[in-house]
Amino acid sequence: MATTTMTMARALNEGLRRAMEANTKVLLMGEDIGKLGGVFRITDGLQKDFGEDRVIDAPLAESAIVGTAVGLAIRGYRTVVEIQFDGFVYPAFDQIVSQVAKLHKRTDGVYTMGLVIRLPFQGGIGAIEHHSESPEAYFAHTAGLRVVSCATPNDAYWMIQQAIEHDDPIIFCEPKSRYWEKGEVDLDEPPRGLFDAVVCREGRDVTMIAYGSMVKIALRAAEAAEAEGVSIEVIDARSLAPFDLDVMIASVTKTGRLVIVQEAPPTASLGSELAAELSEQCFYSLRAPALRVSAYQVPYPPSRIEEYYRPSVDRVLDAVDRVMEWES
Amino acid sequence: MEDNEFVQILTPEGQRAAHPEYESSLGRDEVFGLYRDMVIVRRLCNEATSLQRQGQLALWAPLQGQEAAQIGAGRALQAADFAFPSYREHGVAWCRGVTPKEMLRIFRAVSTGGWDPQTYRYSVPTVVLGDQVLHAVGYAMGVQRDGAHEAVMTFFGDGASSQGDVMEAFVWAASFNAPVVFILQNNQWAISEPASLQTRIPLYHRAQGFGFPGVRVDGNDVLAMYEVTRRALDLARDGGGPTLIEAYTYRMGAHTTSDDPTRYRVDAEVEIWKHRDPVERVKALLTHEYRMKRAALDTVTEEAEAVAHQLREDVLAMDSPDPLTMFDHVYATPHPLVERGRREMAEFVASQGR
Numbered sequence: 001m002a003t004t005t006m007t008m009a010r011a012l013n014e015g016l017r018r019a020m021e022a023n024t025k026v027l028l029m030g031e032d033i034g035k036l037g038g039v040f041r042i043t044d045g046l047q048k049d050f051g052e053d054r055v056i057d058a059p060l061a062e063s064a065i066v067g068t069a070v071g072l073a074i075r076g077y078r079t080v081v082e083i084q085f086d087g088f089v090y091p092a093f094d095q096i097v098s099q100v101a102k103l104h105k106r107t108d109g110v111y112t113m114g115l116v117i118r119l120p121f122q123g124g125i126g127a128i129e130h131h132s133e134s135p136e137a138y139f140a141h142t143a144g145l146r147v148v149s150c151a152t153p154n155d156a157y158w159m160i161q162q163a164i165e166h167d168d169p170i171i172f173c174e175p176k177s178r179y180w181e182k183g184e185v186d187l188d189e190p191p192r193g194l195f196d197a198v199v200c201r202e203g204r205d206v207t208m209i210a211y212g213s214m215v216k217i218a219l220r221a222a223e224a225a226e227a228e229g230v231s232i233e234v235i236d237a238r239s240l241a242p243f244d245l246d247v248m249i250a251s252v253t254k255t256g257r258l259v260i261v262q263e264a265p266p267t268a269s270l271g272s273e274l275a276a277e278l279s280e281q282c283f284y285s286l287r288a289p290a291l292r293v294s295a296y297q298v299p300y301p302p303s304r305i306e307e308y309y310r311p312s313v314d315r316v317l318d319a320v321d322r323v324m325e326w327e328s
Numbered sequence: 329m330e331d332n333e334f335v336q337i338l339t340p341e342g343q344r345a346a347h348p349e350y351e352s353s354l355g356r357d358e359v360f361g362l363y364r365d366m367v368i369v370r371r372l373c374n375e376a377t378s379l380q381r382q383g384q385l386a387l388w389a390p391l392q393g394q395e396a397a398q399i400g401a402g403r404a405l406q407a408a409d410f411a412f413p414s415y416r417e418h419g420v421a422w423c424r425g426v427t428p429k430e431m432l433r434i435f436r437a438v439s440t441g442g443w444d445p446q447t448y449r450y451s452v453p454t455v456v457l458g459d460q461v462l463h464a465v466g467y468a469m470g471v472q473r474d475g476a477h478e479a480v481m482t483f484f485g486d487g488a489s490s491q492g493d494v495m496e497a498f499v500w501a502a503s504f505n506a507p508v509v510f511i512l513q514n515n516q517w518a519i520s521e522p523a524s525l526q527t528r529i530p531l532y533h534r535a536q537g538f539g540f541p542g543v544r545v546d547g548n549d550v551l552a553m554y555e556v557t558r559r560a561l562d563l564a565r566d567g568g569g570p571t572l573i574e575a576y577t578y579r580m581g582a583h584t585t586s587d588d589p590t591r592y593r594v595d596a597e598v599e600i601w602k603h604r605d606p607v608e609r610v611k612a613l614l615t616h617e618y619r620m621k622r623a624a625l626d627t628v629t630e631e632a633e634a635v636a637h638q639l640r641e642d643v644l645a646m647d648s649p650d651p652l653t654m655f656d657h658v659y660a661t662p663h664p665l666v667e668r669g670r671r672e673m674a675e676f677v678a679s680q681g682r
Contacts, residue, residue, distance in 0.1 A: 027473075053473055059503055064462050064496035071412075071466020074451070077473070095493075098456045099463070106441040106452055109657040143658055143666075167660035242664050 002187045009179040011153035012042045015160035016080065020050050026164055027072065029056040029065055030082030030118075039084055040120060040179055062092040069115045070099050078114045078164055086121040087130030093138070100169045101144030113144075113169040116160070121149075122213045122263045124177035124310055126303045133300055134264035139171045140241035140273070146195070147241040149173035151215035153183035154191060155238065162194040173240070175212035197244035199251065203233035206320055207251040209274060210261040211237040214311060218261050221316040230324060240270055245277065252282040257323040258290040261311050266294035288326035291319045333530065334576050335556055336546035340604045342612025350559075352551045356618045362403060362550045363610045364628045366395040369419045370607060371632035372428045375639050376418075376435065380585040384643055386437040389416045393548070393580035394513055396606030398483075399423060400553025401511050401575070404561055405481060408449070410467055412460040412482040415453040416513075420483065424450035428635060429642040436646050458484055458491030461510065465497045468506035468564075479564040480508045481557075487518025489534070490526045498538040498572075507564035509557065510535075510572045513547060515579035520592040535572035547577030548606040578604070651677070 006014070020026045028043055028050075034057040037044030047055035058065045062083060069079035083089045089096075096117065103111045123132025140147045146168050150156040156174070163170040192198060200215065201222050210218040215236045222232035233251050237243060252258050258278055260271040275290035293311045301309050337352055339345050344352075354362070373390050380388040391398060398419025405411060405423065413420055421431050426443050433439040434453055441452040454460035464482035471478045488494055489512060501508050514531055516523050523531070535542025545556045553575060560571035578601040582589050614620040655670040 059496075059499050061492075061496040061499065063493055064465075064500050067459065067462025067493060067496070068466030068469060068500055071463040071468070072470045073466075074445075074463065075467045075470025075474070077470050091492075094456060095459060095462065099454075099459050102440070103452075104660055105657045107445055107657075108439075108441060109660065110444050110446050112660055114660075146659070146663075168663075245664070 001189070003184050004187060005182050006153055006185055007180050007182050008150070008153045008156045008174070009040060009042055011157035011185050012160055012174065013044055013046070014185075015157040016043065016046060017049070019080075019161045019164040020046065020054065023078065023164075025077050027054050027056060027077050027079045028082065029058050029069060029079050031058055031060055031065070031084050033057060033082050038082060040176065042118075043082065062088055063095050066092040066095040066100065066117065070095065070103065070113065073113050073115050074111055078116075080116045080118060080164060082118045084120070085131045086119055086133040086135055089117075089119055089135060096139065096145070096171075097142050101142045104168075105144060112167050114167050116163045116170050116172050118172045118174060120176040120179075121173045122175050122177060123300060123303065123306050124213055126306070128303070129300065132303065132306065134262070134295070136171070136173055136240055137264060137269050140270055141268075145169055145171055145241065146239070147171040147173065148194060148239050149175065149212040150238070151175065151178065151212055151236050153181075154185045157185045157187075158190040159194055159238070162190065166194060173212060177213045178216065195239040195242065195244060197238055197247040198236050199233060199247065200236050201232070201234040203231040203255065205231045205255055206257040206259055206323055207233050207235065207248070207255045208259045208261060208316070208320075209235045209237055209248060211240060211270075212263065214261040214263055217311060217313055217316060221313045221320065224313060224317060225320055230320060232320065243274065243277070245281070248274070248278060249281050252278050253285045256285050256287040258282075258286065259293060259316065259319045259323060260290065261293045261316055263295055263310050265297045266292050267297055269294060288323040291323055293319045334544040334546045335552045336549050337555065338549045338551045338609055338613060340548070340609050342609045342616060344617075347552075350552065350555045352555060354551065354554065356614075359551070359610065359618070360614060360620070362399055362554070363607070363614060363625075364631070365399040365403065365419070365422060366550065366607045366610065367628045368632045368635050369399065369422050370395055371636050372639055373418060375636035376432060377581070377585060379432075379640065379643055380435070385432065385435045385585075387584050387586060388435050389584045390581040391416050391418050393578045393601065393606070394515055394575075395419055396550035396553055397511070397513050397547035397575035397577045400550040401481065401483075401557045401573070404554050404557035406479075406561070408476075408478045409561065410449045410451070410478065410480050412451045412464040412467070412480070413453055414457070414460060414483050414485065414488065415455050416485075417483050421450060424448040426450060428639040429646070432639070432643055433646070436643060438646055438649055457488040458493035458497075460484070461488075461494050461497040462500070464508050465500045465504075465506050468501070468508040469504055471507055472504070477565050478507070479561040480506075481511060481561070482508065483511045483513060485518065486512065486514040486516065486523040486526050486531060487521065489531055498534070498570075501570035502539045505567070505569040507567070508570045509560045509564055510570065511557070512572060512574045513577055514574050515577050517579050517583070517589070517593065519583040519587060530574070532572055532574035540570045540572065542572040542574065544574040544576055547575030548604045548609070550606060550610060577606075
């Protein structure tokens with residue numbers, strides 16, 4: 001097994017490179033992704049190696065980046081679109097919801113919308129406004145799209161390749177606060193399917209589901225809880241639409257308690273969906289209501305105070321206390 | 329916006345008009361073919377309006393007045409080219425071989441698409457204004473990468489010309505020199521809003537600001553539409569980049585069968601445009617210059633009647649789809665929630681004893 005240590009940013013870069021080598025129909029398009037290598041350097045060096053026809057520096061218009069990727073998909077190309085920041089995806093919202101999500105259906109399956117929309121999302125990097133948002137629920141709500149998120153370099157490396165190979169359109173959410181954290185990457189074998197959740201820490205008392213940046217927070221909370229005698233099972237959802245419910249149901253059935261951790265505001269969020277779904281499916285196993293630890297129902301704040309907005313280990317532990325104390 | 333700004337080689341009276349850059353390359357049989365196309369699409373459009381009035385269609389968007397713009401552009405396309413319509417381009421659909429029955433599926437509300445776009449090399453209707461214009465440019469970028477000698481065409485209206493997606497498509501097409509021809513059918517009205525609300529300059533002038541040629545054509549002159557479009561397609565195929573063609577025309581009927589144009593425009597305006605009819609001028613040309621007999625022209629009318637009759641039969645035979653088909657093709661690969669929905673609906677329907 002050839003493993004190597006690299007950052008998530010590097011893992012994405014290597015994954016894109018491997019996908020482009022494997023299939024000449026794979027193109028990259030986005031703002032500043034060529035010479036600059038993207039504002040996060042995810043596409044660093046790829047234009048030099050694959051040329052300007054395959055790594056396309058786009059004029060600055062997100063709707064056109066996605067809209068022309070639709071046309072390229074109709075022509076048989078697989079375009080990996082980079083939206084520079086989460087908060088800049090909204091100009092492309094119409095193309096994503098009205099066209100990317102529906103054209104396969106509207107053509108009775110004739111058009112394959114094999115495109116990947118990379119979305120650096122979530123906050124925690126001290127950015128200015130519109131650079132720290134969690135828009136995943138907008139897309140998860142829309143039939144025809146799939147939404148995934150990586151939390152480790154190994155998943156980043158493999159999931160981006162799996163997403164590019166997949167025939168459905170995929171919103172690929174990258175937790176930008178984890179771009180520069182290192183991890184082991186297995187270059188030979190994907191860890192699991194693109195739409196599989198993973199139990200990343202086993203436990204007995206509480207199931208904790210997180211994705212993206214919050215997986216690390218959940219794992220740290222689980223460590224802290226362990227010291228106090230509470231055993232938390234942490235699940236990285238990985239696929240946000242659809243959810244891998246089987247893994248989650250098995251865990252909640254075992255633990256009887258559920259805490260969901262997300263950076264997004266709570267209303268109509270993925271955490272809300274999970275709470276509703278798992279409450280219904282695991283009703284007789286639950287010893288406490290499913291709790292969500294979310295951001296607040298306010299716009300993303302100035303980043304000097306973002307750590308009050310994003311779920312922290314302590315806020316997560318408060319929720320753990322609440323589900324543990326429910327019966328007493 | 330004077331009429332004399334546009335390319336016209338056949339006058340409303342059916343007389344040839346000299347133009348410094350364009351002349352008709354078509355002989356009698358080809359002109360007759362364009363006449364046949366226009367008569368048939370006008371007739372099938374009338375039949376569709378009747379079907380809607382009789383409760384057989386959810387909606388219809390009539391094309392009357394725009395036959396020449398659509399048939400001229402549609403017939404200029406080569407087989408390998410690909411076109412992306414908006415929702416009123418029944419004439420272009422006809423040119424691409426889409427059957428009238430397939431055109432009406434979306435309006436019968438039995439489908440959200442209608443036909444196989446790869447077979448006809450003609451995409452499905454796009455109702456969100458301007459979205460398809462970007463798809464055309466993206467497709468054209470694919471053609472470039474394939475090194476193929478093909479061109480791409482897309483249709484939108486004076487109303488959609490205000491859409492950001494159309495502006496973005498112009499930027500992309502210019503920057504990447506995409507082999508695409510933009511056909512802007514300026515039919516003067518976006519439902520109730522006049523073209524003057526969308527623009528303060530002739531719309532074809534916009535192309536210049538983006539760095540590619542724009543040309544205004546008498547959109548009711550099928551010969552001019554054909555020649556101008558053909559040249560623009562050749563230019564695109566040969567690496568010359570995009571062209572904007574403004575087909576200056578008029579929507580003789582309502583926006584759709586749900587619209588009432590008497591609330592926002594005067595009869596006198598419609599009267600003026602009746603004298604610029606796209607079909608009558610070709611009929612006059614065929615009669616006077618080519619000396620075609622009434623009987624020969626009548627064969628087309630009869631054929632159009634037969635098409636309309638067949639269309640009516642086909643539409644009436646078009647039943648509601650099986651409700652479970654709403655779960656087909658949502659994704660290209662199996663999806664647990666779609667399959668769950670399919671299962672739940674099947675069980676529910678069975679429980680109702682239906």
